[in-house]
Amino acid sequence: MRLFFGSCFTLLLAAAIGLGATWLTLTRGVAFGALRIGAWTAWPRSGSVDIDPYARAIIARSGELPIGTGDGVAFYARTDDVGKDLDGRCTFVLSGMTPPARYWTLTLYDPEGRMVANAIDRHGFTSAEIMRDVGGRFAISVGPRARPGNWLPSGGIEQYVLVLRLYDTPIGVASMTSREGPMPAIVRKDCS
Amino acid sequence: MIRMTFWILGALLLGGIVHLSTVLAMPQAATQDAYSRLARVVPVNKVLPIAAPTGQDPIMPFMDPAFAVAVCRYDLSQGTLKFIAPVSQAYTSVTFYTRKSVAYYAINDRAAGRRTIELDLMTLQQHALLPPQEDVTNADRLIIESPTTTGLIVIRALAPEPGLMTMARRTVADARCRVEPLPQ
Numbered sequence: 001m002r003l004f005f006g007s008c009f010t011l012l013l014a015a016a017i018g019l020g021a022t023w024l025t026l027t028r029g030v031a032f033g034a035l036r037i038g039a040w041t042a043w044p045r046s047g048s049v050d051i052d053p054y055a056r057a058i059i060a061r062s063g064e065l066p067i068g069t070g071d072g073v074a075f076y077a078r079t080d081d082v083g084k085d086l087d088g089r090c091t092f093v094l095s096g097m098t099p100p101a102r103y104w105t106l107t108l109y110d111p112e113g114r115m116v117a118n119a120i121d122r123h124g125f126t127s128a129e130i131m132r133d134v135g136g137r138f139a140i141s142v143g144p145r146a147r148p149g150n151w152l153p154s155g156g157i158e159q160y161v162l163v164l165r166l167y168d169t170p171i172g173v174a175s176m177t178s179r180e181g182p183m184p185a186i187v188r189k190d191c192s
Numbered sequence: 193m194i195r196m197t198f199w200i201l202g203a204l205l206l207g208g209i210v211h212l213s214t215v216l217a218m219p220q221a222a223t224q225d226a227y228s229r230l231a232r233v234v235p236v237n238k239v240l241p242i243a244a245p246t247g248q249d250p251i252m253p254f255m256d257p258a259f260a261v262a263v264c265r266y267d268l269s270q271g272t273l274k275f276i277a278p279v280s281q282a283y284t285s286v287t288f289y290t291r292k293s294v295a296y297y298a299i300n301d302r303a304a305g306r307r308t309i310e311l312d313l314m315t316l317q318q319h320a321l322l323p324p325q326e327d328v329t330n331a332d333r334l335i336i337e338s339p340t341t342t343g344l345i346v347i348r349a350l351a352p353e354p355g356l357m358t359m360a361r362r363t364v365a366d367a368r369c370r371v372e373p374l375p376q
Binding site: 006009010011013014015016017018019021022025026046047048049051053054056057059060061062063064065066067068069070071072074102103105107109112113114115117121123124126127128129163165167168 | 195199200202203204205206207208209210211213214215216218219222224225226228229245246248249250252253254255256257258259282283285287288289292293294295296297298299300302303339344346348350351352353354
């Protein structure tokens with residue numbers, strides 16, 4: 001009798017631990033070979049056959065197609081530079097430089113990867129359409145209310161994700177160090 | 193007490209096995225992966241442009257809205273695939289994915305170095321059956337080996353400004369994929 005209850009307890013606990021760990025790793029986006037620069041994280045290996053089982057499972061579950069290594073690399077930011085969540089009711093300013101690439105695009109998504117509806121139908125910027133200063137630096141305001149210059153509407157949603165994709169870039173292909181590129185800083189300004 | 197510790201240790205070990213096997217089984221069990229989503233709209237061995245991800249329910253999450261996208265869902269069981277894509281003025285790339293969304297090959301317009309990206313896609317077995325001299329004489333013929341019989345070819349053309357989207361859409365819509373039956 002004792003053996004029976006012991007086995008039942010062990011099996012139930014094993015199922016809880018195993019499934020719980022799987023759920024946690026897949027929803028938190030845990031994958032190996034992450035390249036972190038400031039608030040930005042990329043998984044360059046996810047775009048190649050060297051993709052690890054965790055990244056494979058995450059992609060199978062979400063239904064997205066990772067950007068191929070010969071094509072480019074995608075950096076995701078869910079927080080600002082000090083670790084605060086990107087809240088659509090606040091204004092965040094992205095500024096600085098980007099690593100060398102033929103083109104880059106910046107896009108705002110909700111946490112599930114959908115576009116966020118807004119009045120001016122803008123969901124991102126490309127490197128060709130951004131306004132820069134004389135030194136080639138740029139600043140993008142991400143927030144709920146219109147701003148002069150480069151304004152990316154956040155639609156006032158609770159949380160969003162910024163994705164900076166670098167196309168035709170040497171980043172992440174050969175070396176995997178975090179000193180590689182100057183990524184834009186993300187700084188929170190005011191909240192409504 | 194000691195007995196309890198053993199039960200818990202056993203549970204931890206089994207839990208680890210459950211965790212690893214569910215992670216490994218996920219790609220096989222997934223019904224909402226990119227291939228399954230696209231299989232509902234894209235016919236086999238044809239290029240079909242994909243709608244821009246503007247709506248609340250895009251066909252795939254995290255699509256780049258600055259790009260025009262077209263997909264060829266291939267099946268190599270009836271023969272090898274000939275793939276041709278024109279190159280747009282800005283930036284064009286072609287990425288190959290297996291049935292399980294693993295990107296195994298990607299090429300962009302600059303790497304292709306021509307006005308069109310042209311290549312042959314075949315399985316390892318089909319490549320092995322290819323007459324050897326044919327492989328040598330056509331030195332500039334690009335042959336890609338697909339690890340799986342089915343998969344996806346995704347053609348992406350960048351519209352650097354919203355006004356250039358029509359041009360980018362036209363580029364991806366002009367891509368072609370065609371099955372070349374196996375020689376008998």
